[in-house]
Amino acid sequence: MSPRTWTGRVFIATSLDGFIARPDGDISWLTNPPADPVHLPPTLPRTVKVFDQHMARVDCILMGRKTYEKVLSLPQWPYGTKPIFVLSSTSLEEAGEVFERDRIGSVYVDGGEVVQAFLRKSWVDEIILTHAPMLLGQGIPLFGFLEKDIRMSLRAVDVIEDGMVSAEYQVIK
Structure with missing residues (x-):
């Protein structure tokens, strides 16, 4: 098998306890966070790779069906005109071939099950993981079973709006 010519990039947010959604798929805790009743001084945002900057670095988006259906329910389509591939459980190998x-250079990989499948295939090259200041206690985890350890190198950490912390990792191959 020849070396892969495209780069797999994950840009995703989780609760502090590692969940991407509540058990029923609800993500309102992320898209509409409650107002801070304590009124602490805001954290000072720094320059980070925000969503628009991330989107400028990818040629297309690949997401699972459940994620796609969730995104369709949002009030506004967040992905502009980027081509989107919706992955079924049987089309993983076909996606890599496409x-x-x-000659796609960079792929935004989105959705818990898709991220897990790409990690198992060693098709993720970097992960930008944003933690929201929220504990859900249960939900849909971002990371599931992996056959082997996957080492990462931390490239950057930034504080962004609403107390979120974003960490950028390079996958060590």
Whole structure:
């Protein structure tokens, strides 16, 4: 098998306890966080790779069906005109072949199950993981079973709006 020519990038947020959604798929805790009743001084945001900057670095988006359906329920489509591939449970290998055939350079990988599948295939090259200051206690985890350890190198950490912390990791291959 020839080396992969495209880069897999994950840009995703979780609760502090590692969940991407509540058990029923609800993400309102992330998209509409409650107002801070304590009125602490705001954290000072720094320059980070925000969503628009991340989108400028990718050629297309690949997401699972459940994530796609959740995004369709949002009030506004967040992905602009980027091509989107919706992955079914049977089309993982086909996705990699399409990226090679169409000479796609960089893929935004989204959705818990898709991220997990790409990690198992060693198809993730970097992860930008944002933690929201919220503990859910239960929900849909971002990371699931992996056959082996996946080492990462921390490249940057930034504080962004609403007390969120964003960490950028390079996957060590």
